[in-house]
Structure formats: C-alpha cells, structure tokens
Amino acid sequence: MSENLLLFGPPGVGKGTQAQRLSSVFQIQHIATGDMLRAAIQSYTPLGQRAKSFIDKGQLVPDDLVLDLLGERLQHPDTRRGFLLDGFPRTVPQAAELDRMLKSYGKTLDRVIVLDAPEEELVKRISGRRTCESCQASYHVVARPPRVAGFCDRCGGVLSQRSDDSEEIIRNRLREFSAKTKPVIDYFVTHDWPVRMIDAAGNMDQIFGRIYASILLS
C-alpha cells in the first residue's frame, strides 16, 4: 500500500518538523521544494543562482523554476511506497500542474493536510528556528532544543539560522503566503482533493497526533 500525502500551510507552521516524522512513520519520501532549492543554491547550479535572489527577499521563486526542479521527481521509483509533498504547491498554477502530473503518472493524493496557526505564533516559531547545515533537521531554541547547543542530534552537523528567517523577511514570506499561496486551498476544495484542516496550535506531539488521526480516519 502506498501513502501519498501533501502538507500545506504558512511558513513557520511546522510543516518541515511534522514532515520528517510522518515520512519516517509511513516510510515515504519527503519531498520539500524549499530543501531542493537550498541544495541547488549550495551546489551553485544556474537554477539555484536564479532562485537565491527571490528566497533572500522572502519572495516566492517563479513557478517555472520550481516546476523544473520538481520535474520528474514524483515519477522516481523511490516514491513507489508513497511521498509527502512539503511546500509545494504554493501557487494556483503549481497546483494545476501537480494535478496534471499526478494524473499522467496514475497517482492520487490520499490526504491534503492544511495546517494553520496565528501569525504572531508563526513569527515566534520561525525566529527561534535553527537548521542543520548537513542534514536539514530542524530545531527550535525553546520548543525543541538540540541535546548539545549548536549541533545536530542526528548527524552532529552545525546548526544555523536560515538567512531568510530574519523578522523583516519573515513578514514578506507571510505576505506572499496570504496573497499567492492561501488561494490554493480554494483550488483543493473545488477540485475535490481530500482536504483536512488541522489546528497547528500546541506542541509538536499534539499536532502530530491530530495529523496522524486525520490520515488514519477516513
């Protein structure tokens, strides 16, 4: 049996943290466009160089770049057991393209999980976020500190703050979310995608419990 999931929500709502846990529980591929873009930037690919100027300003990367990057990813054999999309789609045209790709690959989504939390909570979560430079694992200075300050529990890599996690850039990312990404929820609903709205207030275990229940209960 495969499990194809989509995790949707504003920056800072905890998609990455929940996605790591869900993909390990269900043994499915975690596909995060943000991580793919940062990897492209680190490897100095032409696509990464173009994407960087948008990410640094807190703007969405143009659809054609993201779609080029995602390309055939969903067709890769490693997604046979399932996949978890995190941070994609972020615009209505990306949602329409995902719809087209899934149909052409003969795949469907089992759940679209929409996470939501108040804006001030999002800013707090993002400003305390620290990410492992090697394996991208995510921590929070208060809510989820690493065992040894500054280093990743999983691989021992150095933890740092993402360059787009400063307060001014966070506000831009939240504006982009309201203007361009939130309307994607209407697309999901009008196209009968299996949407579940989840309250993302509370601690990580509580949120995980709500998501897990929404996947298992039909």
Ligand code: ADP
């Ligand atoms: P967050 O969800 O906390 O904003 P991500 O790692 O998902 O973090 O995204 C970081 C940045 O990468 C976004 O602000 C945006 O510039 C870019 N990005 C990621 N995914 C997409 C996408 N699907 N479409 C456009 N831009 C994207």
